[in-house]
Amino acid sequence: MSSRVCRTCGGADIDVDQARGSAVCTGCGSVLEDNIIVSEVQFVEGSGGVSSAVGQFVSAEGPVKAPLLGSGFHTSVGKESRAQTLQGGKRHIQQLGSQLQLNQHCLDTAFNFFKMVVSKHLTRGRKMEHVIAACLYLVCRTEGTPHMLLDLSDLLQVNIYILGKTFLLLARELCINAPAIDPCLYIPRFAHMLDFGGKTHEVSMTALRLVQRMKRDWMHTGRRPSGLCGAALLVAARMHKFRRTVKDVISVVKVCQTTLRKRLTEFEDTPTSQLTIDEFMRVDLEQECDPPSFTAAQHKVKMQQLEQELVRKLDEVEGEISCYKDEIETELEKSRPKLRGIYAAYSKEIDPEDAEVLSSTSEPEEPEVGDAELQAATQHLTQNFLCQVIQEEEGRDKKTEAGPEKESLGPLRQVAPLDVILGKLTTTTCLDLNKSPDEEQSESGVLELDDIDDQEIEKYILNEQEVQVKTELWMKQNEEYLKEQEEKEERIKKEKEQGTYKEKKKKKKRMTKGEQVEALTAGEAIEKMLEKKKISSKINYDVLRDLNRGGEGGSGPDPPNTLTHKPLTRRRRNKTSEANDLAANASIIGKRFRRLISTTTRKKRKTSSSQVENSVTMTTQTTTTDTTAPPPEPEPISAPTLAPPTVEEEEEEEVEDECVSALQLVGDYGCEAEEEEVF
Amino acid sequence: MDSSNDEALDIIITNVVATFRTRCHLNLRTIALEGINVIYKPDMGKVLMKLRKPKITASIWSSGKIICTGATSEDDAKVGARRLARTLQKLGFKVRFSAFKVVNVLAVCSMPFAIRLIDFTKKNRPIASYEPELHPAATYRIKHIKATIQVFSTGSITVTGPNVQNVASAVEQVYPLLFECQKPRCK
Numbered sequence: 127m128s129s130r131v132c133r134t135c136g137g138a139d140i141d142v143d144q145a146r147g148s149a150v151c152t153g154c155g156s157v158l159e160d161n162i163i164v165s166e167v168q169f170v171e172g173s174g175g176v177s178s179a180v181g182q183f184v185s186a187e188g189p190v191k192a193p194l195l196g197s198g199f200h201t202s203v204g205k206e207s208r209a210q211t212l213q214g215g216k217r218h219i220q221q222l223g224s225q226l227q228l229n230q231h232c233l234d235t236a237f238n239f240f241k242m243v244v245s246k247h248l249t250r251g252r253k254m255e256h257v258i259a260a261c262l263y264l265v266c267r268t269e270g271t272p273h274m275l276l277d278l279s280d281l282l283q284v285n286i287y288i289l290g291k292t293f294l295l296l297a298r299e300l301c302i303n304a305p306a307i308d309p310c311l312y313i314p315r316f317a318h319m320l321d322f323g324g325k326t327h328e329v330s331m332t333a334l335r336l337v338q339r340m341k342r343d344w345m346h347t348g349r350r351p352s353g354l355c356g357a358a359l360l361v362a363a364r365m366h367k368f369r370r371t372v373k374d375v376i377s378v379v380k381v382c383q384t385t386l387r388k389r390l391t392e393f394e395d396t397p398t399s400q401l402t403i404d405e406f407m408r409v410d411l412e413q414e415c416d417p418p419s420f421t422a423a424q425h426k427v428k429m430q431q432l433e434q435e436l437v438r439k440l441d442e443v444e445g446e447i448s449c450y451k452d453e454i455e456t457e458l459e460k461s462r463p464k465l466r467g468i469y470a471a472y473s474k475e476i477d478p479e480d481a482e483v484l485s486s487t488s489e490p491e492e493p494e495v496g497d498a499e500l501q502a503a504t505q506h507l508t509q510n511f512l513c514q515v516i517q518e519e520e521g522r523d524k525k526t527e528a529g530p531e532k533e534s535l536g537p538l539r540q541v542a543p544l545d546v547i548l549g550k551l552t553t554t555t556c557l558d559l560n561k562s563p564d565e566e567q568s569e570s571g572v573l574e575l576d577d578i579d580d581q582e583i584e585k586y587i588l589n590e591q592e593v594q595v596k597t598e599l600w601m602k603q604n605e606e607y608l609k610e611q612e613e614k615e616e617r618i619k620k621e622k623e624q625g626t627y628k629e630k631k632k633k634k635k636r637m638t639k640g641e642q643v644e645a646l647t648a649g650e651a652i653e654k655m656l657e658k659k660k661i662s663s664k665i666n667y668d669v670l671r672d673l674n675r676g677g678e679g680g681s682g683p684d685p686p687n688t689l690t691h692k693p694l695t696r697r698r699r700n701k702t703s704e705a706n707d708l709a710a711n712a713s714i715i716g717k718r719f720r721r722l723i724s725t726t727t728r729k730k731r732k733t734s735s736s737q738v739e740n741s742v743t744m745t746t747q748t749t750t751t752d753t754t755a756p757p758p759e760p761e762p763i764s765a766p767t768l769a770p771p772t773v774e775e776e777e778e779e780e781v782e783d784e785c786v787s788a789l790q791l792v793g794d795y796g797c798e799a800e801e802e803e804v805f
Numbered sequence: 806m807d808s809s810n811d812e813a814l815d816i817i818i819t820n821v822v823a824t825f826r827t828r829c830h831l832n833l834r835t836i837a838l839e840g841i842n843v844i845y846k847p848d849m850g851k852v853l854m855k856l857r858k859p860k861i862t863a864s865i866w867s868s869g870k871i872i873c874t875g876a877t878s879e880d881d882a883k884v885g886a887r888r889l890a891r892t893l894q895k896l897g898f899k900v901r902f903s904a905f906k907v908v909n910v911l912a913v914c915s916m917p918f919a920i921r922l923i924d925f926t927k928k929n930r931p932i933a934s935y936e937p938e939l940h941p942a943a944t945y946r947i948k949h950i951k952a953t954i955q956v957f958s959t960g961s962i963t964v965t966g967p968n969v970q971n972v973a974s975a976v977e978q979v980y981p982l983l984f985e986c987q988k989p990r991c992k
Binding site: 276286301347416419423596 | 837838922923926930935937938941942957959988
């Protein structure tokens with residue numbers, strides 16, 4: 127293999143032993159190479175007759191794990207980071223790839239892509255998981271595995287378009303031409319998921335034929351391949367007498383119901399759909415279809431023609447309708463409220479114009495009214511009439527769709543009103559604003575360009591009255607926002623006074639679990655933890671804190687006698703007794719903690735009447751300790767606590783539980799305060 | 806400029822986006838209260854003002870930067886921008902019209918034939934990319950004129966570029982490629 131010159135003697139005669147993997151110089155006998163990587167597999171018999179293969183494991187990462195420290199210090203630091211990146215990437219790829227059930231070859235290829243990406247610095251500014259997903263998808267496409275980008279985005283819970291962006295970018299930068307997706311690739315996978323039993327293969331074949339037919343009929347360009355597969359599989363299943371509903375199929379294929387139905391209707395429009403099942407399997411129609419969007423466009427053209435026809439027909443019917451129109455007019459004249467002031471002038475002006483408009487368009491037109499509301503009402507009325515007319519027409523013409531007719535009437539109907547509005551009344555469309563006729567006054571001003579119409583610009587600016595009204599409206603609309611702003615400012619002012627103002631409060635505080643609780647005693651630590659974590663929503667923390675502070679009168683050491691007797695009794699009493707024991711122990715630990723327990727026990731005593739007598743003896747000791755605690759303090763507390771007694775009891779129990787558990791542990795371990803175990 | 810073929814292709818410009826600066830600080834609240842057709846977006850920190858005559862929507866920031874969208878030609882965009890500046894001037898701000906630049910032009914064109922997207926993508930790799938899962942059109946990016954063309958299978962294409970000239974030349978460039986991969990209509 128390595129026909130080199132020996133280093134020591136300069137001899138060119140080198141013996142390479144393939145089996146041992148060594149290269150030895152025959153001249154001087156020095157070993158030039160050891161552990162050559164060979165492709166032979168040799169077995170060696172070990173002790174006890176066990177044969178094992180000869181060889182060593184070589185790491186896939188190569189020599190990266192042993193960087194040169196000392197001499198190549200700078201480069202090694204860089205290599206370390208790069209090595210870490212690659213290692214991390216490899217791990218992620220393995221993870222994701224195994225979830226997708228990709229084989230090792232694919233994963234290796236993906237890792238190679240990843241290495242290329244990293245060397246081209248394309249990972250900068252992108253989330254690692256996006257890059258890795260893109261690499262994996264690249265592999266899927268080049269290998270032709272039936273994995274969709276949708277699967278990856280499902281796994282990562284990332285928007286598919288974001289992944290797609292990354293994927294496209296990587297493909298472009300790495301100059302990798304991913305072959306186009308063929309819907310035929312997905313058929314076996316979906317067929318498998320749809321559970322056809324023994325006939326899966328046949329159904330897949332039928333579905334494949336259908337998809338190919340769809341391709342020929344130009345249904346597949348620009349569409350998601352999964353949608354096509356879904357439609358094909360549905361039809362194939364039905365052909366083979368399997369009951370698969372649309373819902374089953376869409377849950378597997380991950381498209382929307384509407385999409386599937388659309389594909390089916392499109393397929394229905396092709397001539398292939400007219401064949402019977404047998405014919406379809408045997409014959410392949412020569413004729414190809416236009417894409418569905420073409421046919422849709424043609425459909426549109428047809429519709430337009432029909433509309434034009436309809437207009438002509440309407441003209442004929444116009445005579446009938448005009449008499450209705452007259453009737454409506456008279457009715458509305460009677461019911462219309464009298465317009466006062468400037469509006470009266472407007473309404474008079476409108477009517478003659480109205481007449482002109484009517485005659486010109488020869489359209490069944492509702493009478494023009496100044497008020498927008500009445501306008502709407504009349505429109506509605508005429509709409510109803512016209513609907514009736516249309517229905518009559520339908521009967522005559524056998525038209526299936528009333529939709530386009532209505533549509534055609536809609537725009538035609540609206541033409542006249544808009545004209546009138548834009549002609550007379552000016553641009554303002556706000557509801558409550560006074561339409562002042564002063565807008566025609568133009569400022570002479572400095573004209574920058576000839577084509578800028580100052581008059582028009584004047585119209586864009588409201589005058590004072592309008593400004594006032596608009597200000598009111600705007601203030602009302604944005605009340606919430608303004609309130610928020612005011613509150614924010616007040617808050618900032620207060621904090622500035624207090625000196626605790628922080629500039630940027632936008633970053634949300636992350637609840638780090640590893641936050642170290644600094645406390646002098648176990649009691650303090652637990653207290654702080656309770657404050658922070660808010661474990662139970664039922665605990666009234668304020669009261670708890672008050673209690674804590676309330677018990678500041680200092681309590682003498684509890685007698686340790688209570689330790690031995692109590693653990694036997696089981697019930698609430700037990701808890702109080704335990705609490706007492708533990709309270710006793712607490713004295714060893716810290717004052718505050720004990721106070722907490724003792725005050726809670728006292729609270730409990732107050733709320734649970736039955737235990738009072740029983741626990742009197744037991745708690746006498748604690749009472750002695752607690753007499754120093756200010757009696758008035760707990761009374762106000764007890765008042766609110768008594769109010770919801772049951773809830774409080776539970777609360778206390780919970781608090782007690784924790785304290786109990788802490789103290790129990792404490793009791794077990796003696797004086798050591800095991801803070802962590804409380805949590 | 807149309808392509809030099811028998812039939813003239815209609816390139817319809819649908820949108821022109823332009824930016825300019827007023828070189829003065831603008832009080833958005835004043836604009837919101839005293840202007841017609843304005844929408845104040847306090848969370849985004851801008852005011853949307855819509856003009857009627859060149860149909861334009863402008864996003865106005867308090868720093869004085871303004872983006873005008875919706876114009877149908879470059880000249881229109883300029884007129885609209887000027888008009889907008891004039892309006893702001895009348896509202897009382899010391900506006901100076903500076904740094905007007907057309908940033909983006911969007912045009913639509915329709916080929917008289919359908920296009921085989923997969924063929925088109927295969928022939929023009931890596932400039933063209935087609936990802937049916939993401940978007941129904943194939944994207945063709947011409948780097949040197951910085952134009953992006955989206956090709957749909959029906960034959961209609963949308964072109965975006967920094968100015969109208971680029972857009973026109975992009976269409977000219979891409980036409981022969983599309984012609985090769987055409988699909989004749991059946992009916």
